[in-house]
Amino acid sequence: MFLKKLTLLQENISDDSTYPFSIPAIRHLNELTFEQNVAFFVGENGSGKSTLLEAIADKSGFNTAGGGRNHTYKVHASGSSLGDYIRLSWLPKATNGFFLRAESFYHFATYIEKVNPGLRGYGGRSLHQQSHGESFLSLFKHRFDEKGIYLLDEPEAALSPARQLTFLKIIHDLTRSRKAQFIIASHSPILLGYPEAQIFSFDGENIAEVSYENTDHYMLTKYFLQHREKLLADLFSEDV
Incomplete structure (x- = not known):
């Protein structure tokens, strides 16, 4: 493992009513300790999980538009508003890795084709000439290696359930040697399994570590699969 602890520098905050400190989970953050090579950030949209992941990417020296240390393209509104307020504790400090933003992956793929026409290190095949899911898996298989920290924001956005299982196998293969670390913001009950x-929930006033079975993602998915007809009947009856 590389990243051991994240600390919010409360003394640097002058106004906790402004974004991103207006987000309860961020405002009440003191520190997070990472004890496993794979950690997930979960929570509703707007709960702060992507904001914190982006700040980690910023402090790690990765392009906050998506990519690694040497990728220098820009995307509108991709800067980190939190990076200057956190401290990362490393042992040792990671020098390799990648930050994936699902929403700006198209721009990353375009940038890579301009600066690396042969797509060396990316499988030799245009990311734009593959489906969204294929291009994600191609990136994971060819760009990720054992020694690094990988920060992924909703990677399931492009992956079918079957390909999410393939991605879990990729994570397993990369972390077996304990030289790769993943921190993933996700809504997927498959990936969270x-x-x-470690699973950190951002849904309360404070970020709290929860078990898989206690995530809303697991409980709602399980209930839906077991009681689909009743749940949908109740849901649709609200329109009457």
Whole structure:
């Protein structure tokens, strides 16, 4: 593992009523300790999980538009508003890795084709000439290696359930040697099921570590699969 602890520098905050400190989970953050090679950030949209992941990417030296240390393109509104307010504790400090923003992956793929026409290190095949899911898996298989920290914001956005399972196998293969670390913001009950992963929920006033079975994602998905007809009947009856 590389990243051991994240600390919010409360003394640097002059106004906690402004964004991103207006987000309860961010405002009340003191520190997070990472004890496993795979950790997930979960929570509703707007709960702060992507904001914190982006700040980690910023402090790690990665392009906050998506990419690694040497990728220098820009995307509108991709800067971190939180990066200057956190401290990362490393042992040792990661020098390799990648930040994936699902929403700006198209721009990353375009940038890579301009600066690396042969797509060396990316499988040799245009990311634009593959489906969204294929291009994600191509990136994971060819760009990720054992020694690095990988920060992924909703990677399931382009992956079918079957390909999410393929991605879990990629994570497993990369973390077996304990030289790769993943921090993933996700809504996927499939990805969240990765064994022994830490899961940090952003849905309360404070970020709290929860078990897989206690995530809303697991409970709602399980209930839907077991009571689909009743749940949908109740949901649609609200329109009457």
